[in-house]
Amino acid sequence: MLDFASILTVVLPVYLTMATGAAARKLRILPQEADAGLMRLAITILTPCLILERVVGNEAVMKPGPVIVAASLGFGLVVLGLAISYFVAPLIGLKLHEGRRTFAVSCGLQNYGFVAIPIVTALFPEKGTLGVMFTFTLGVELACWTACVGLLTGLDKAPWKLALNPPVITILLALLLNFSGLHGYIPEVVHLTLGMMGACAVPLAVMIIGASIADIWGQERMRWSIAVMAPVLRLAIIPLAFLAAAMYLPLELQLKRILIVQGAMPSAVFSIMIARHYGGHAPTAVQCVLATTIVSLATAPILIAWALKLLNL
Numbered sequence: 601m602l603d604f605a606s607i608l609t610v611v612l613p614v615y616l617t618m619a620t621g622a623a624a625r626k627l628r629i630l631p632q633e634a635d636a637g638l639m640r641l642a643i644t645i646l647t648p649c650l651i652l653e654r655v656v657g658n659e660a661v662m663k664p665g666p667v668i669v670a671a672s673l674g675f676g677l678v679v680l681g682l683a684i685s686y687f688v689a690p691l692i693g694l695k696l697h698e699g700r701r702t703f704a705v706s707c708g709l710q711n712y713g714f715v716a717i718p719i720v721t722a723l724f725p726e727k728g729t730l731g732v733m734f735t736f737t738l739g740v741e742l743a744c745w746t747a748c749v750g751l752l753t754g755l756d757k758a759p760w761k762l763a764l765n766p767p768v769i770t771i772l773l774a775l776l777l778n779f780s781g782l783h784g785y786i787p788e789v790v791h792l793t794l795g796m797m798g799a800c801a802v803p804l805a806v807m808i809i810g811a812s813i814a815d816i817w818g819q820e821r822m823r824w825s826i827a828v829m830a831p832v833l834r835l836a837i838i839p840l841a842f843l844a845a846a847m848y849l850p851l852e853l854q855l856k857r858i859l860i861v862q863g864a865m866p867s868a869v870f871s872i873m874i875a876r877h878y879g880g881h882a883p884t885a886v887q888c889v890l891a892t893t894i895v896s897l898a899t900a901p902i903l904i905a906w907a908l909k910l911l912n913l
Contacts, residue, residue: 611719614719630808630811642808649798650801651774655774657786670739674738682707705880705885714805741763846907
């Protein structure tokens with residue numbers, strides 16, 4: 601059974617890597633001009649390599665049924681988090697065109713990728729669990745580009761086609777290889793190459809996330825109502841929905857584990873970009889990201905340890 605101390609030793613390196621990226625930015629080792637190119641490298645080449653290595657030939661994602669269930673939960677839980685946050689926002693004085701919608705997006709969309717991946721990999725090193733997580737993110741990606749952006753722009757203007765990005769296309773390709781049986785014809789040397797390149801994706805992206813947080817730190821005056829309510833929603837109330845799904849739905853073990861980790865994640869740094877590019881209130885997104893990221897350093901190991909013990913996982 602994983603306890604708090606063992607989970608803390610898994611979660612802490614992720615945040616230390618983030619802090620290293622922030623320090624590299626402050627010391628001008630990692631200039632801001634490099635971010636776009638490095639993140640493009642991570643998203644278009646390195647992450648697809650990681651996905652192919654973990655999904656192709658993965659026994660846990662060989663049938664369409666479990667994949668559809670995982671993706672549906674990814675979509676539904678983000679939308680539920682959006683709805684809860686949207687209706688809570690007026691309680692702290694947020695109104696339409698003054699941050700209410702952005703607050704909902706920032707609290708509803710968890711950091712589902714590069715922060716969650718190393719935690720899942722360290723806690724559950726077998727290939728199956730991370731492969732299942734990538735199918736879960738199919739639904740999260742769809743929710744991001746429809747419900748999240750649609751809340752800011754109107755659903756009819758949501759750029760849903762952007763959900764077909766390189767990682768999503770790679771997941772679909774890997775699943776096609778599994779469903780068709782063609783995965784058995786991929787040489788071992790290809791798997792080894794994919795594994796080597798994919799291993800670079802997460803630490804690189806996490807460092808860039810840390811550098812990005814360093815960039816926004818102190819840019820906006822903290823609004824304490826947001827700084828308190830965002831962690832309460834993102835790290836306490838919304839995770840109960842993830843826990844309920846894991847507890848009461850007839851799901852595979854790997855998906856239950858994914859739900860526990862995903863529910864403990866802070867707000868996605870990506871929500872700041874969404875706010876800036878789609879008419880949201882960027883300062884609100886910045887405050888949500890900063891507050892939940894800081895608080896999650898303490899709450900993530902507690903939530904994960906408690907939930908795994910409660911569900912006997």
